[in-house]
Amino acid sequence: SQQGEEDPQALSIQEGENATMNCSYKTSINNLQWYRQNSGRGLVHLILIRSNEREKHSGRLRVTLDTSKKSSSLLITASRAADTASYFCATAGTYKYIFGTGTRLKVLA
Amino acid sequence: GAGVSQSPSNKVTEKGKDVELRCDPISGHTALYWYRQSLGQGLEFLIYFQGNSAPDKSGLPSDRFSAERTGGSVSTLTIQRTQQEDSAVYLCASSPQGQGRGYTFGSGTRLTVV
Numbered sequence: 383s384q385q386g387e388e389d390p391q392a393l394s395i396q397e398g399e400n401a402t403m404n405c406s407y408k409t410s411i412n413n414l415q416w417y418r419q420n421s422g423r424g425l426v427h428l429i430l431i432r433s434n435e436r437e438k439h440s441g442r443l444r445v446t447l448d449t450s451k452k453s454s455s456l457l458i459t460a461s462r463a464a465d466t467a468s469y470f471c472a473t474a475g476t477y478k479y480i481f482g483t484g485t486r487l488k489v490l491a
Numbered sequence: 492g493a494g495v496s497q498s499p500s501n502k503v504t505e506k507g508k509d510v511e512l513r514c515d516p517i518s519g520h521t522a523l524y525w526y527r528q529s530l531g532q533g534l535e536f537l538i539y540f541q542g543n544s545a546p547d548k549s550g551l552p553s554d555r556f557s558a559e560r561t562g563g564s565v566s567t568l569t570i571q572r573t574q575q576e577d578s579a580v581y582l583c584a585s586s587p588q589g590q591g592r593g594y595t596f597g598s599g600t601r602l603t604v605v
Contacts, residue, residue, distance in 0.1 A: 415593060427593035470533065481534035
């Protein structure tokens with residue numbers, strides 16, 4: 383069974399706007415990661431947030447984690463056309479990550 | 492190598508035939524994972540290898556699927572008597588030992604069963 387569920391399933395914004403994606407999960411986790419996938423192939427690791435962290439930044443990315451609500455959000459600021467991709471959250475209880483169904487982001491130039 | 496290498500990148504096979512998919516992980520990465528992604532869907536966990544430990548095969552969908560990892564490095568995923576529902580992108584990932592390490596994914600093998 384899948385652990386993470388992303389919301390929304392699809393998002394379309396104008397270049398320069400911010401994009402926010404949410405992830406909800408069901409069981410306790412050790413950490414949560416966000417990945418990007420272009421063209422339905424390999425995923426690229428973006429950021430990892432541990433269960434004892436509440437917020438983390440990496441460049442234009444900001445990730446928050448609320449373990450009490452079992453949810454995380456990924457914010458991409460000042461979006462670019464190159465950010466067009468699918469974004470997945472992945473949660474880890476022990477050693478393997480369970481991936482959500484993803485958010486398809488389209489950034490319009 | 493510099494990244495995770497998967498081959499072939501694309502495979503078209505007839506229903507009922509066997510296929511082998513190969514994954515060459517990053518040198519030194521002890522953990523290796525196989526996932527499957529159907530069109531427009533999330534990633535489905537298949538199998539996990541960690542060093543010399545027994546693999547976690549809990550995600551394999553049927554006994555037609557098997558995988559091995561030789562010498563703690565290259566892994567082969569075998570699908571016997573392929574069915575049309577096996578059509579998907581098969582993704583391999585590796586990571587260093589220890590929790591909380593991001594995966595490095597290969598580019599995947601797109602399998603089409605006709």
